[in-house]
Amino acid sequence: MKRDELFIIKQAILNEIExxxxxxxxxxxxxxEExxxxxxxxxxxxxxxxEYLKELFDKMEKDDEDLKLAYLLEPPSPHIFDWTKNKFKRSAMNVSIYGMAVNLExxxxxxxxxxxDKTENSEARKLFDILVKWEKVHLEQFLKAYETSMDEWWKEQGYEPF
Structure with missing residues (x-):
């Protein structure tokens, strides 16, 4: 199972870089500027x-025993922004960027x-739960900004369906 977890963490590193x-x-x-x-x-x-995941990967790769992920330092926690304040030149740009961000998250x-769900390692499950929570925070932020942007775009187009 360790090889599978290493592969998952490698992919997670790429996802974060993307x-x-x-x-x-x-x-x-x-x-x-905001x-x-x-x-x-x-x-x-x-x-x-x-970087956190890379450090974790390096430790897991070197350690022949099961890594106790719970004893690692806590990963950096996400900040919370009010993405509804951030405007681009056109509401269509808002919709596009926030829509892509929603899909990414x-x-x-x-x-x-x-x-x-695939790992049998309980410590790995704890780590993945933390990462799910972080990404859900970002997802919720971008969903709000996306919905606000959609409303603005509809108004600019002269449509107000709701």
Whole structure:
């Protein structure tokens, strides 16, 4: 099972790096400093997650015994932002960026839930539960921003279906 867990953690590292790069790209599209700063902070968080997972991977790879994941330092906790304040030049851009962010976070949640469900190592399950919670915080933030952006876009188009 250790090899499977190492593979999952390697994939998780890549997922976090992809998230980091996405948020850097979103920062370049933002037209106000608050949005730019928020995306850069989130990119930094994703990189911290990747570094944490890399350290975990290295420890697991070197250790022949079962690694007691619960004894590791707690991974860096996500900050909470009010993403509804962050505006881009066009509401269509908001919808696109927040929509992609929602999908990215959903995929991360599903990835960690799947990893948690597949592992037989109870300590690994605890780690994956922590990662699921982090990604759900991001998902909830982006869902709110996405819904707000959709409402703004509908208003700009002269449609207010609700």
């Amino acid at each position: 998230g980091c790069e996405f948020y850097k790209m979103a920062e370049k599209q933002a037209d106000n 949005a730019k700063e928020s995306f850069l902070i989130l990119a930094s968080e994703e990189m911290k997650h990747a 959903k995929e991360s949640v599903e990835f960690y839930e799947d990893a948690r």
